[in-house]
Amino acid sequence: MSRILVPSSSWRQFLAKPDRQWVAGYSARTVAHSWEEQTGWPPEIADIIEQAMGPTELLLAIPEHKTPLPGGRRESQSDVFALGRHSNGLIACTIEGKVNEAFGPTVADQMKDASPGKKERLAFLCRSLGLEDCPGDVHYQLLHRTVSALIEAENFATSYAAMIVHSFAQDRRWFDAFERLVALLGGKASVGKANILDLPNSKRLILGWACGDPKFLLA
DSSP states (O other): OOOOOOOOHHGGGGGSSSSHHHSTTTTTHHHHHHHHHSSSSSHHHHHHHHHHHHHEEEEEEEEEEEOOOSSSSSOEEEEEEEEEEEETTEEEEEEEESSOOOOOHHHHHHHHOOOHHHHHHHHHHHHTTTOSSOTTBBBBBHHHHHHHHHHHHTTTTSEEEEEEEEOOTTOOOOOOHHHHHHTTOOOOOOOTTEEEOTTTTSSSEEEEEEEEGGGGOOO
């Protein structure tokens, strides 16, 4: 039985620009079909999570889930939010799907002529990750997607949070951006490996880069 709250025929309605995003070979449609073929986690996602905590059951997955953040008017919208159960409790996961798309602007680009709301949001992201400030070359989207996992971990009272990039790019495009984030937080990124980080708020954070099955690019 699927643990996803909507079928792929309806998934597209949650996209910001469905006519442009719901296309074969693009991340939204590819991720949707990858997740919906499973009765639990996609195996490459399960592998990363289980490296950190052992067997974990997928309880539910919500496509295009929005997590409110201080500052600004737009929420952080994860491609998938997933809640899992393991022997020591629960885990809250935000999933960022990628094919060839970039991770958006860097912090430096995002903060050019920044409004007070943008400054407030960046300060919140830095505090949440235990950073005094954030280097300009880090990609802003990766910051707020990671903090979204921490917020949802608080909302669901989970012992772990995870942000996993679910990439279907066969050339590992944009892995260097993910690698930069992991290094900033004190880890060392490897494809398919779980980075387990202890944050100042005592929450354990898992960061991972999962390589999806390329067959879903044609779905």
